[in-house]
Amino acid sequence: MATERFDVLREQVRGQVIEEGDPEYDSARRVFNGMVDRRPAAILRVSQVADVMAAVRFARGLGIDVALRGGAHSAPGFGTVEDGLVLDFSALRAVRVDPVERTAVAGAGATWADYNHATHAFGLASTGGIIGSTGVAGLTLGGGIGYLARKYGLACDNLVSADVVLADGTFVKASNAENVDLFWALRGGSGNFGVVTSFEFRLHPVDMVHVGIVLFDAALGVQVGSVYRDWLAAEPEEMGAFFGFHQGPPVPFLPEEWHGRPVAVVAGMWTGDIDAAPAHWQPIVEAGPVLGSMFAPLPYPALNIMFDELNGVPGLQGYWKADFLKALSDDALRVAVEHAPDIPTVHSANHFYPIDGAVHRVAPDGTAFPYRNVRFAPVIAGQWPDAADNARNIASVRDYWAALHEYSERGGYINFQDADDQARIAENYAANYARLSRIKAKYDPDNFFHVNQNIKPALAPTAGSAAAPAPVLAPPAQADPPEVTPMI
Structure with a gap:
């Protein structure tokens, strides 16, 4: 049901904005894990990159959290957020293959089944997941283990470039030639640094x-x-x-x-x-x-x-x-x-x-x-x-x-x-955590993108002080079981 709260966003995007009370709301808010029952203020079904740029700026202005949903497979349910804005990329599933250069560009909503269907037509593949409905985006940004890893490396090792919308709503490309530090961080650092709207991969002969x-x-x-x-x-x-x-x-x-x-x-x-x-x-x-x-x-x-x-x-x-x-x-x-x-x-x-x-x-x-x-x-x-x-x-x-x-x-x-x-985040990145924290501070100093296994931005040193030290790696804490409500 449309409300004035999201009227400005509707004027700025081509994708559908769904709010509570709309007929599609309950189906649009669901994620893979039925244990996760969150009620976003709105879900934006992204139609193009311009929608993402507008949505990030809108959410910042409104002061609400943003969740990014590709394949929606996140076990913790990071593809949704309570009373925030979900950017749903399920409409951006196209995969474009260049068989001469042996590369493929996948949209942020593509699954590995989508990706493999497109690349197999040319007798090509790159490392993907074990389950076909897993999203290309989430798996790659977290590393990307799959059947081809021993031969061709992780999914992130096959990433050639990425299109990214940053926390201020601007658009950049990350690769080994542009925004090199961001490209380094995206390959394993998860969704901490921006919204990746497309992924370019290197392909290999696999038929x-x-x-x-x-x-x-x-x-x-x-x-x-x-x-x-x-x-x-x-x-x-x-x-x-x-x-x-x-x-x-x-x-x-x-x-x-x-x-x-x-x-x-x-x-x-x-x-x-x-x-x-x-x-x-x-x-x-x-x-x-x-x-x-x-x-x-x-x-x-x-x-x-x-x-x-x-x-x-x-x-x-x-x-x-x-x-x-x-x-x-x-x-x-x-x-x-x-x-x-x-x-x-x-x-x-x-x-x-x-x-x-x-x-x-x-x-x-x-x-x-x-x-x-x-x-x-x-x-x-x-x-x-x-x-x-x-x-x-x-x-x-x-x-x-x-x-x-x-x-x-x-x-x-x-x-x-x-x-x-979350208590293990520094241990998960070991010696790379301090560098990731510094890159986070550069590209997302306010930690706008925090609905994830979150890397905190490094604190800027005060005048006359040394730089903030890397975190001490403590044994992982044992949290109580999360409070859960079954999906209706």
């Missing part, structure tokens, strides 16, 4: 791949996980596969008696010669008694959407925790096996994603993403349908994370963290 999914009894997780760990370390970078734990999915290649029971899984793809693939998968097939498996040559985009119906379901209650591991040790595997029976639903997952190979060939200070010396990024992604189970399942995820954290690094992957992980 048909050999997909493998192998399922084992979760009780054999230490045995299978140790084989996986040694196998992957010895495999060429053309092999990209994760190890994890699930409830047995209702798929035809898994016997029905294992549906809903704890299983260990190795899943991924071989991007080398298709005929050579079976030999590369053989050590995993021999890692233990196989409950079920699927191997097939498939187009790369088919793998990217393969888990969408299990782990990409919008509206489920969700709570996530994450870390980094220098090694997938037997101790870490024992913790995972111990907690595997607590995985709440078939929609939940505990994955260990490899981030070696090309990821390690970028210096820790080469981009904002600093953890270039670890080998795995574990995520504990709890998802379930009933809000009545929130307290129990949140506690279960936290218990598992606390046990695993004993063998982990101090920081974790921000794309896999929840709202109560």
Whole structure:
């Protein structure tokens, strides 16, 4: 229902402004995580960059918070905000491919399914996410782990340039030639520095791949996980596969008696010669008694959407925790096996994603993403349908994370963290945090963009004083479970 409060914004934009009382309001305010039930003052469905520039200036003048929504997959629900303005980019999903230069430009609302569909037509790809409905924007800005990371680096490592609207409403381009410090910060620093309205990526030849999914009894997780760990370390970078734990999915290649029971899984793809693939998968097939498996040559985009119906379901209650591991040790595997029976639903997952190979060939200070010396990024992604189970399942995820954290690094992957992980922000960026804080002070000194895993702007030194010191890295705080209200 239109109100005078947003009349000025309506006059300045081409996109639709939706307020409470409008027929579309309830659907427009929803995000992926059903645990997040916020009521924005308005949602702007962005139609073009000019809308973003006007909206940022308008929100600053009105003194309201702004949330940025691309794919809406943010576990903490950073794609929405209470009584603020949401910039919804779902209409900006176009992907333009230049097959000669091997680059692609994606709009801020594009998903990885959109991106891969466009690039696959030319036999090209770059590192994206594991779930097709994940947004290109959020995943890239936080780093971007995916099946192609061992071969081609993180999504942010493939970023060539970005169009950005800054906190004062001005527009700039960031690249290795323009606004170099901003470009450095965007590659892993999340949405702290501005609104990225489009992303230009470097592409690589990826067409048909050999997909493998192998399922084992979760009780054999230490045995299978140790084989996986040694196998992957010895495999060429053309092999990209994760190890994890699930409830047995209702798929035809898994016997029905294992549906809903704890299983260990190795899943991924071989991007080398298709005929050579079976030999590369053989050590995993021999890692233990196989409950079920699927191997097939498939187009790369088919793998990217393969888990969408299990782990990409919008509206489920969700709570996530994450870390980094220098090694997938037997101790870490024992913790995972111990907690595997607590995985709440078939929609939940505990994955260990490899981030070696090309990821390690970028210096820790080469981009904002600093953890270039670890080998795995574990995520504990709890998802379930009933809000009545929130307290129990949140506690279960936290218990598992606390046990695993004993063998982990101090920081974790921000794309896999929840709202109560804000206390870890300095640890997540390690030695890069102080530089990020200075860049934040340059481009967003008032911390206008703070609906995120927030990097605070560095304080300007007072006359005669030394510069503000980098924050002391303290052990992560354990916050109380968030107060949640189920989505109606």
